[in-house]
Amino acid sequence: MIVAGGYQKAFAQTHNEFEQQMLELFNQGKFSEAIPYAIQAKDAAKKEYGDTATRYLLSLTNLAFIYEKMENYAATEPLYTEVISIRKRTVGENHPAYAVALNDLANAYFPSKKFEAALPLYQKAVAIQGKVYGKLHPEYGVIAKNLANLYYEMGQFGKAIPLYEDCMAMTRKLKGDKDPEYYSVLEVLSLAQVDIGNYKAAISLYTELAELYKQKPGRTTRTML
Numbered sequence: 001m002i003v004a005g006g007y008q009k010a011f012a013q014t015h016n017e018f019e020q021q022m023l024e025l026f027n028q029g030k031f032s033e034a035i036p037y038a039i040q041a042k043d044a045a046k047k048e049y050g051d052t053a054t055r056y057l058l059s060l061t062n063l064a065f066i067y068e069k070m071e072n073y074a075a076t077e078p079l080y081t082e083v084i085s086i087r088k089r090t091v092g093e094n095h096p097a098y099a100v101a102l103n104d105l106a107n108a109y110f111p112s113k114k115f116e117a118a119l120p121l122y123q124k125a126v127a128i129q130g131k132v133y134g135k136l137h138p139e140y141g142v143i144a145k146n147l148a149n150l151y152y153e154m155g156q157f158g159k160a161i162p163l164y165e166d167c168m169a170m171t172r173k174l175k176g177d178k179d180p181e182y183y184s185v186l187e188v189l190s191l192a193q194v195d196i197g198n199y200k201a202a203i204s205l206y207t208e209l210a211e212l213y214k215q216k217p218g219r220t221t222r223t224m225l
Helices: 010-027 031-049 054-069 073-090 096-112 115-133 138-153 157-175 180-195 199-214
Strands: none
Touching (some): 010 031, 031 054, 054 073, 157 180
């Protein structure tokens, strides 16, 4: 997600101008044209605020995110790695901001199927968020689902299932069982139960999903069994 912010000091104008040009191009879908401005915004932020300041971290993340949108994961990796290093120095390894940085790098590894590189990052991030927020908080839920999806892609369905169950419980509590996210997690959890041969649990989940879909005109379910 591209993040912009307000500025209180006159010397920040150069950074502000670069960032605004980057945002305009990004919002038009002109990612390659936005890159030079994102780089200049990053460099200006480092000069104006310092290499541990929030503005510099946001500029690094913005640049990395644009590269991600372009599927240039090789360029994304060192940027997120730098964010992780800064977060480690400034807030420590048990802080939610550090967990988010780990999650961002893992997300960059995932599309290129660098699963073994992504796995310890997600594991560490979900442990931090679970300890800080508990398992019924969206900050935990986002990363728990990412880790569950990774386990699923790796064929480790037994490890994915409890994480999907956490996500179901969190979504049900915070948004209710009519929310699209609840449908999504319920469906993939049903499929995971099928994959481990737990057909009784899968049928129960799929029956719940079918009943929920009946209440949504025009919605159809996929055939599983």
